[in-house]
Amino acid sequence: MPYITRNKKGEIKAIHATPPLRSKAESVAPEQMEEVIGFLNSSPNAEHSYSYMETSDLEVIRVLEDLIDLLCEKHVIAFTELPETAQHKLSMRKKVRKNMEGFDALINEDEEGIF
Numbered sequence: 001m002p003y004i005t006r007n008k009k010g011e012i013k014a015i016h017a018t019p020p021l022r023s024k025a026e027s028v029a030p031e032q033m034e035e036v037i038g039f040l041n042s043s044p045n046a047e048h049s050y051s052y053m054e055t056s057d058l059e060v061i062r063v064l065e066d067l068i069d070l071l072c073e074k075h076v077i078a079f080t081e082l083p084e085t086a087q088h089k090l091s092m093r094k095k096v097r098k099n100m101e102g103f104d105a106l107i108n109e110d111e112e113g114i115f
Contacts, residue, residue, distance in 0.1 A: 017055035
C-alpha cells in the first residue's frame with residue numbers, strides 16, 4: 001500500500017512504499033489514487049515515479065521470496081529447480097533475515113529511533 005506525505009499546502013510532496021519513519025504519512029485510499037497518479041505524471045523527468053517504483057520493488061522482492069517459499073512448501077516446484085544463482089541469492093537473503101530477527105524490536109517507531 002502506498003503512503004503519501006504532503007506539503008503545507010496539502011499537496012502531495014512524496015510517495016512511499018512503506019510508512020516513512022521520520023515524517024507523518026497517510027495511507028492512500030482508493031479515492032486518492034487519481035491524485036497520486038496525477039502527482040506521478042506531473043513530475044519533470046518522472047523523478048517521483050522512479051523513486052516510488054524503486055521503493056516498491058523492495059516490497060515486491062519480499063513478496064516473490066514468500067511466493068517461492070510457498071510454492072516449495074506445497075511441492076509445486078523444488079528449490080533445486082531454480083537456477084543456482086537464484087538458489088544462492090535466496091538462501092543468503094533468508095540467512096540474513098533470520099540473523100536480523102529481533103533487531104526490529106530495538107526500533108521504537110513512536111520514538112523514531114533506538115531505545
